Amino acid sequence: MGKRVTVFNPGPAMLPDPVLERVQTEMLDFAGTGMSVMEMSHRSKQFEGVLNDAVSRIKRLLRLGERYHVLFLQGGASLQFAMVPMNLAQDGKSVAYVDTGSWASKAVKEARLLKKDVTLVASSTDRDYTYIPKNIAIDENLSYLHLTSNNTIRGTQWHYFPESGDVPLVSDMSSDIFSRLFNPEPFGLIYAGAQKNAGPSGVTIVIIREDMLERTPRDIPTMLKYSTFTESNSLYNTPPCFAIYVVGLVMQWLEENIGGLENMEDLNRRKANLIYDYLDNQDFYRNPVERDSRSWMNVVFRLPTQELEQDFIQEANQVGLVGLKGHRSVGGCRASLYNAVDLKAVESLVDFMKEFVRSKG
Ligand SMILES: Cc1ncc(COP(=O)(O)O)c(C=O)c1O
Incomplete structure (x- = not known):
């Protein structure tokens, strides 16, 4: 075997050695089943245990209250750029965004493609996205305020979150979820592709507050509704089982090793x-x-x-x-x-x- 290197990749990114070693030892026989998690039915008791364990660990680590659901979806953080406005935009209210470059701009683009009334409340494009805007004025008549907590490409990060009153915050936390503690209460929804701090690519973690589910319009496709996945414990269709299993191991590492x-x-x-x-x-x-x-x-x-x-x-x-x-x-x-x-x-x-x-x- 070759020498292990230090991986400074932006995502997919480095995973903890103890997690990779555990995956290796369980590859041919997961918990005495004589099979790999890759070979297991997603409807089996064993897999349900894997999924529920990952959910519980995420809830404990982030100190999420009763009102939050943790979901495992596919389509990457990029699909969330569209699912968020599809599910959470309210009639007569605009959807607000802060443009901090690259991924944040892509989120804005999808909301516009869906013909939502987009308000750009702040942008750092004037200085080539080298800073996070401050003193953002927030109108109460907004469906939500979207921000990208860490800008992977530009190397900027929100070190405070704006006071948004009754307007729920929505955040793309793909590249800094599980890196620090924050108060989840102001967030109506948080999403993150797993492939940086949480596990391998192929699964997207979505954390949604109960009250956001009331907004879901009836006329969007089943696979694009958050309620489809809250009602089925992320098991409406075949989920990315192996990726969810590895996410669970990374969460266990965070709790027990860190x-x-x-x-x-x-x-x-x-x-x-x-x-x-x-x-x-x-x-x-x-x-x-x-x-x-x-x-x-x-x-x-x-x-x-x-x-x-x-x-x-x-x-x-x-x-x-x-x-x-x-x-x-x-x-x-x-x-x-x-x-x-x-x-x-x-x-x-x-x-x-x-x-x-x-x-x-
Ligand atoms: C902040 C942020 N959002 C979204 C994405 C896109 O994620 P995905 O490839 O899972 O769609 C990335 C990818 O690097 C990212 O860093």
Whole structure:
């Protein structure tokens, strides 16, 4: 077997070693069944146990109250860009968005395609999406306010959530769910593709508050209604069983190995501080993001030239630090420091960055 590398990929991303090892040991015989979770009926008692365990762990970790349902859907976070306005837009009220670039813009695009009355309450396009807008004024006559809690491509993150009164917040938390604690109460709906902090690709976690279900229009397709999945415990049709199983193991790792989201948040803060402190105290690498908007999950940086960026990515690869290329739409470099990337990995990256400057700077 080859050497395991440190994966700084933006998603699919690194998974904790203990989770992968557990998957390996259970691959041919899950819990004495003599079969893999991949081979099991999704209607079996065993699989129902797997699914319910994952749901309970998510509820405990995020401290979700009784009013929240946890669902496992398909179609990625990208399908949620459409399902959210389809299910939650109310007659006579507009749907509000904050455009913080890339994925947030795509969410706006889908709401417009569906001919919803879209209000853009704030945008950071004026400074190339390098910050999170502040002091957002919210009109009470809105169906919901959508924001992207962490902007994977731009490397920005909301470190506070706007006060929205009776207007429910809806958030795409694909790239920072389970990275920190937050108060779920103002959120009517949260969604996240699993493939960053929660597990493999193929499953999308949707957390929906009970009162949001009353909004579902009758005339949308069954598979696009949240109520279809709340009524069937995510088992209306065949779910992505294996991905749900791995999500459950990642949640177990968070609870039992890490000790919950307070500890995870503390670790993530230390990881982010380590790399930003370094970036702030030299002038070879440059992080374009305003300080109070910096993402703890995706650290974007530029080198003096594109040639140096290519060398950096290639040489890092050679020493087992992989996945440091920025998104193709913005270029540069990006280190994604999701939960499974530990402090030691970030220390190795910073050491490599220092060494690279010494050899090229
Ligand atoms: C914040 C955010 N939203 C949405 C997406 C799209 O997710 P999916 O590929 O699951 O549709 C991504 C993917 O990287 C993302 O980072």
